[in-house]
Amino acid sequence: MASFRIREDALNWLSDVQRTLPGGTIFDLYYFCAMAGLTAGRSEELKGASREMVDYFVADYKPVASFILAMLVVAELKKGRIGLTEEGEVREVFRSLVAGGGENGLTDEGMKRLNAYANGGYEYLAEQWEQRPQSAEEFIRTYSALVGEAAESGPFAAPG
Amino acid sequence: MRISIAGWQSQGLRCPDVNVDLRTGEGTPFHVAFLQMPNGTGKTTTLDLLKAALSGEAERWDEATVRGLRRRGETHLGGNFKVKLLVDGRPLTFEIDLDFENGRATCLTTRPGSGGVHRRWAPPPEMRRFLDRSFLNLFVFNGELANELFKASATRAEDAIDALCQLYLLEDVSEHVEKAWEKAAAGRAGPKTENALATLRTKRTDLLARKVKLTRMREKAVADMADAKAKSAELEEKIKAKTAGMVQDQSDLADARTAEASAVADVKSATTAALAAIRLPLALSPLIGEALGTWKESLEELKLPEATSAQFFTDLLKQDACICGNPMSEVMQEQIAARAKLVLSTSENGQLNIIKGDIEKYEPEPGEPSYHSGLQAKLADLSKARREQLEAEQNVRALRRKIIDAGGEQVKQWEAEQEAEDKRYGELEDLIHSIDDPGLNVRPAEEIFSLARIQREIDEATDKITEATNTVDLRAKTATIQAIINRAEDLARRTIKRELLDACNQRLEQILVNDPIELESIEGHLKLAGQESGSEAQMLSVGYTFLMTLLERGDNRFPLLVDSPVGKMDGSVRRQVGRLIPDLCSQFVTFVINTERADFVTAVEGKARDALHLTFFRKTDGTRRLMTNLPPGRYEETSNGVLVNDEGYFDTFDMEVEE
Numbered sequence: 055m056a057s058f059r060i061r062e063d064a065l066n067w068l069s070d071v072q073r074t075l076p077g078g079t080i081f082d083l084y085y086f087c088a089m090a091g092l093t094a095g096r097s098e099e100l101k102g103a104s105r106e107m108v109d110y111f112v113a114d115y116k117p118v119a120s121f122i123l124a125m126l127v128v129a130e131l132k133k134g135r136i137g138l139t140e141e142g143e144v145r146e147v148f149r150s151l152v153a154g155g156g157e158n159g160l161t162d163e164g165m166k167r168l169n170a171y172a173n174g175g176y177e178y179l180a181e182q183w184e185q186r187p188q189s190a191e192e193f194i195r196t197y198s199a200l201v202g203e204a205a206e207s208g209p210f211a212a213p214g
Numbered sequence: 215m216r217i218s219i220a221g222w223q224s225q226g227l228r229c230p231d232v233n234v235d236l237r238t239g240e241g242t243p244f245h246v247a248f249l250q251m252p253n254g255t256g257k258t259t260t261l262d263l264l265k266a267a268l269s270g271e272a273e274r275w276d277e278a279t280v281r282g283l284r285r286r287g288e289t290h291l292g293g294n295f296k297v298k299l300l301v302d303g304r305p306l307t308f309e310i311d312l313d314f315e316n317g318r319a320t321c322l323t324t325r326p327g328s329g330g331v332h333r334r335w336a337p338p339p340e341m342r343r344f345l346d347r348s349f350l351n352l353f354v355f356n357g358e359l360a361n362e363l364f365k366a367s368a369t370r371a372e373d374a375i376d377a378l379c380q381l382y383l384l385e386d387v388s389e390h391v392e393k394a395w396e397k398a399a400a401g402r403a404g405p406k407t408e409n410a411l412a413t414l415r416t417k418r419t420d421l422l423a424r425k426v427k428l429t430r431m432r433e434k435a436v437a438d439m440a441d442a443k444a445k446s447a448e449l450e451e452k453i454k455a456k457t458a459g460m461v462q463d464q465s466d467l468a469d470a471r472t473a474e475a476s477a478v479a480d481v482k483s484a485t486t487a488a489l490a491a492i493r494l495p496l497a498l499s500p501l502i503g504e505a506l507g508t509w510k511e512s513l514e515e516l517k518l519p520e521a522t523s524a525q526f527f528t529d530l531l532k533q534d535a536c537i538c539g540n541p542m543s544e545v546m547q548e549q550i551a552a553r554a555k556l557v558l559s560t561s562e563n564g565q566l567n568i569i570k571g572d573i574e575k576y577e578p579e580p581g582e583p584s585y586h587s588g589l590q591a592k593l594a595d596l597s598k599a600r601r602e603q604l605e606a607e608q609n610v611r612a613l614r615r616k617i618i619d620a621g622g623e624q625v626k627q628w629e630a631e632q633e634a635e636d637k638r639y640g641e642l643e644d645l646i647h648s649i650d651d652p653g654l655n656v657r658p659a660e661e662i663f664s665l666a667r668i669q670r671e672i673d674e675a676t677d678k679i680t681e682a683t684n685t686v687d688l689r690a691k692t693a694t695i696q697a698i699i700n701r702a703e704d705l706a707r708r709t710i711k712r713e714l715l716d717a718c719n720q721r722l723e724q725i726l727v728n729d730p731i732e733l734e735s736i737e738g739h740l741k742l743a744g745q746e747s748g749s750e751a752q753m754l755s756v757g758y759t760f761l762m763t764l765l766e767r768g769d770n771r772f773p774l775l776v777d778s779p780v781g782k783m784d785g786s787v788r789r790q791v792g793r794l795i796p797d798l799c800s801q802f803v804t805f806v807i808n809t810e811r812a813d814f815v816t817a818v819e820g821k822a823r824d825a826l827h828l829t830f831f832r833k834t835d836g837t838r839r840l841m842t843n844l845p846p847g848r849y850e851e852t853s854n855g856v857l858v859n860d861e862g863y864f865d866t867f868d869m870e871v872e873e
Contacts, residue, residue, distance in 0.1 A: 191484070
């Protein structure tokens with residue numbers, strides 16, 4: 055089964071955040087990147103050095119796994135310019151990304167795409183920060199604002 | 215290997231229908247077979263068909279070529295040509311089936327010993343090289359070839375050596391490796407030359423050196439930071455000791471530091487709370503919840519998850535009858551299998567149900583604050599805690615300033631030293647940050663401190679070097695193979711020529727004992743020793759000797775099938791060449807017209823072990839007179855041709871051109 059992967063660069067860039075994040079884990083860093091990528095609609099296949107993580111949603115994220123899967127599906131539908139009512143295509147995208155059962159509910163392709171969004175999200179965040187974040191509290195405040203802004207024009211933006 | 219032609223059959227083609235059998239009563243081919251055919255009876259067509267059947271090239275004929283073989287004015291749908299060989303006494307038949315309607319030619323091969331009839335050109339593997347068109351031209355040709363071997367402007371003699379010894383295969387190998395190199399190089403980006411490779415290697419070496427330098431720099435910075443921190447702490451202790459008498463101020467500072475610690479703890483607590491809130495994606499933006507809600511509603515419209523899963527259709531496929539009661543037909547099975555691929559599986563449906571359920575579960579009740587506003591409240595708490603922390607830090611700094619100002623010059627000096635150490639600490643920290651930075655936004659001329667960036671560039675250079683090294687190495691290997699091939703071809707050609715010259719000259723010494731002549735060289739064409747040219751008879755004799763010596767290399771024996779072998783030669787030449795040919799080959803088949811008979815046929819007969827005399831003419835109004843004196847029982851008549859097997863008839867046949 056495929057695993058969550060995060061770029062080594064991203065771990066370096068977020069090292070101070072991890073160091074100062076109370077009870078924080080490497081999965082938190084992955085989540086920050088993945089959410090940034092999904093909301094901004096940025097995905098980039100992993101190419102360079104990356105770290106293999108677990109192949110399941112850790113305890114803190116298990117309860118919200120469904121949202122992450124759903125966000126991945128919606129982002130990919132948007133990316134493929136597929137309308138939500140295009141029955142065959144919607145079904146096809148869902149089947150390609152989401153697996154019934156398993157540790158993480160993702161197909162190998164789904165995991166690959168989510169890792170790509172995490173990678174794209176890291177690049178998006180690194181572009182927005184002048185210097186790498188020095189502390190978790192500073193990161194969380196700025197991150198929330200950035201992701202909120204990204205959502206305005208990304209795959210989750212209101213149709214208009 | 216001994217290859218002989220046992221005969222051929224033609225039916226429905228431009229040349230008249232005929233069944234030519236070149237075998238004696240014992241089944242072995244006649245040493246010599248004359249086939250007298252007036253011009254226009256189809257000699258050239260027959261020669262072309264023989265070559266096409268033997269080489270299999272008929273499989274590649276286009277529609278026009280196929281239809282061109284139908285007799286003009288006729289509308290029949292098909293035709294057939296068959297050539298029968300004996301290979302070391304075993305039969306082997308090549309056939310061309312012509313479909314005039316569709317313009318297609320099909321080759322058939324019959325090998326009784328190995329699998330019977332093959333509906334394609336399928337000679338035994340060991341025979342293939344002898345059936346190549348260029349090789350066939352050495353033993354199935356018209357009489358002009360022997361003369362052409364001497365033409366200085368032509369390379370027929372050299373070509374003949376190439377065809378027999380298959381030297382062109384070496385060129386094919388050379389071309390093949392060249393193409394393989396081109397293909398490999400085309401698929402690769404980056405440098406392909408030694409210079410470019412050297413530049414890349416230098417770049418990589420520089421990068422590796424930079425990486426080592428930065429790694430050491432970082433290690434030193436970490437150590438220096440600890441030193442600066444220790445010195446700063448030491449100076450702090452000195453300041454504290456010197457100002458110990460300022461009891462109230464020290465007490466205030468201690469309280470301020472406690473408040474600062476409390477503020478730090480509050481920031482941590484607020485950060486923890488914000489982190490807990492931020493872990494719910496819906497909190498990041500109200501738009502996320504709205505978009506997921508819209509998606510969930512669209513799933514309702516699409517009736518997903520489905521009431522019927524793929525498993526239902528898969529199970530149904532195993533039944534003899536459909537649920538409607540009708541027996542399961544092939545069409546129904548195809549439809550059901552296709553449908554099974556379209557619907558979600560049970561587990562996929564299950565997962566979709568969970569997702570939908572979770573989305574519903576997290577939909578806030580009317581009047582409840584949204585998760586997003588919940589996060590915003592937590593972030594506000596965090597900002598407030600951070601502000602209070604900054605205020606506490608400021609308070610500590612002010613109280614400390616008061617103590618230092620009152621402490622005298624020594625304390626100020628220590629404070630200045632401490633500030634310098636703290637500054638050093640900060641600079642080192644910045645350096646470490648630069649080294650740890652991902653280095654995504656480095657400007658072109660900027661010095662690179664990011665180890666991650668350096669590593670990426672090292673990886674990139676390594677990839678390019680690997681690729682370029684492979685490409686450059688491949689080029690060098692290609693050149694080596696081609697040099698070996700060229701050398702091998704050159705050596706082989708020279709050795710073969712030398713051996714051939716020796717063998718030809720030995721043979722010529724015996725054959726032309728009264729008219730000695732010698733071959734000097736084979737440089738594209740044949741060159742006689744000591745003379746520019748010889749008599750026509752000498753030239754033809756040398757030409758045939760060269761061909762047959764060449765063909766017999768490797769202990770193989772081939773038939774010689776020649777159309778018009780003597781052409782317009784005078785009688786003495788015909789006699790000389792005629793006496794020569796039977797000694798040169800194991801089977802000689804020749805197409806002649808009545809005017810070529812004189813001198814030549816008699817000369818050949820004189821040297822042949824046995825001879826077959828066939829006369830073949832088309833049935834037309836012009837040849838009706840010939841039908842009256844056919845030798846009884848010695849001819850075969852088809853709808854459009856007559857083949858006579860009779861020496862007397864052959865000798866007296868007087869038609870040169872079809873009438």
